Amino acid sequence: MATRPRKTATAKTRAPAEEPRKGQRRLDAVNSLRRKILTGELPPGERLREIALSEQLGMSRTPIREAFQTLAAEGLVDLLPNRSVIVSVPDKSEAADVFTVLGALEGLAGQLACRRMTADQIEILGELQDDLALYFEKRDRLSYLEANRLIHEHIIDCAGSTSLTLVWRLLLPRAERARHVTTLDHERWAEAYEEHREIYAAIAARDEVLIKQLLEAHFINGIESMKKKEAENRAKKRSEIYAEVTR
Amino acid sequence: MATRPRKTATAKTRAPAEEPRKGQRRLDAVNSLRRKILTGELPPGERLREIALSEQLGMSRTPIREAFQTLAAEGLVDLLPNRSVIVSVPDKSEAADVFTVLGALEGLAGQLACRRMTADQIEILGELQDDLALYFEKRDRLSYLEANRLIHEHIIDCAGSTSLTLVWRLLLPRAERARHVTTLDHERWAEAYEEHREIYAAIAARDEVLIKQLLEAHFINGIESMKKKEAENRAKKRSEIYAEVTR
DNA sequence: TTTTTCAATCTTGCATACTAAATTTATGTG
């Protein structure tokens, strides 16, 4: 909600949760459970028993139950009355689904950002874009993805819309879970990087029509790439089964 | 004090129908608090003291604290560590803000619905549209608004996107709070009704380009009308002050 | 054997108890 008045670049987006708070076990529970769900350590359909979790996380059931409410709002777990909370089962098309919505949201964000972002914010975006370039050159995939996330977060930030930020943040965990399935191949990586260069250029020029097109296309292209990859995997699996049978 | 009361002894004496609701006090708390916030009974900035609320709602602090997590996800309250939960203060531009985001979401929803909705779903939309027409003719504003909400909900439904449904539902309470400020004048009402006729025609024809334009415009027009109204109110207030001074 | 019943057990939902942090009030100091 607070639009940052100073150029606190990337640090601010990561800093607040870093130190080990003694209080706020509820937040520990939220973060811990969310991570476990996103990494698949807690697989879809898993029953989350409060007592077991409380022993595992070293706290009582109370903060865990409160964490469940947050995770339920994010759509990561389902709450059934008098029954154990379960990790929600992502639809098989969830990845495409969540990226489609994110595309629409970021398209709007880009549009708003073009109208509202300050010179400082454009400068920060430039720095983030430089980071992205660096990591792409070095083929540092993990750092690249982190820089990528920061850029998208920054654009949302620059849009200066409370509601947009609210729903974007809510959707992010689902996107992370969806992304977990996807493996970026180099072809798509290069393509996406090129798209990011165009996105930066458009936003720096405050071309709100172009930025919307570019951002929406950025996500659609990602989805298409995922689908292609998926089709390839299915084909590969089929041929493996065939090889097995005819061996 | 008996620690082990018999189960069956007094059970018959209570009529099952008159019991308000035994389980799920948490949901009662969520609904009750949300309604109070939306109606302004709990004004923005109000401190929500757990003990006071628990007495007021006839339950302990536990379900209320759990409800806070849900309301926080909806952006209706802010959680500050070791400090009272407060009703979030809507930005003065929150109404425009939330409708802007809803416009983008429903634009996408319309697009997806054009591709995916079944003949049955189109038929239902037609019935809802008929209701809307009826209430418009009768100038029944409250029923009209309800029918209006059902139509938008149905379109979201027809899009068949889990993520879209998730974020749309999350945003609804904020939209309701924003709408609380707005008073639909007759000019805008007629205009909006006409837009709904076009929206229905476009979706029935599965024209996904048109439907997106119409839905986005529908929200933008609503925002413009709100802004105009607001400007008028400000002008009126100014002239009242002037009248006061010169009296 | 398979199916049904029912009681023992487990798990959730809520209330209450306790601890620690924040706020308020009282007190001291210049």
Place this chain on the structure above:
DNA sequence: CACATAAATTTAGTATGCAAGATTGAAAAA
């Protein structure tokens, strides 16, 4: 009187206790 400081009070955060609903599994019936 203004201001700082400490004690008292209030309030949030967490743990624990208990009853009601769900689950399980063994015995009884088919």
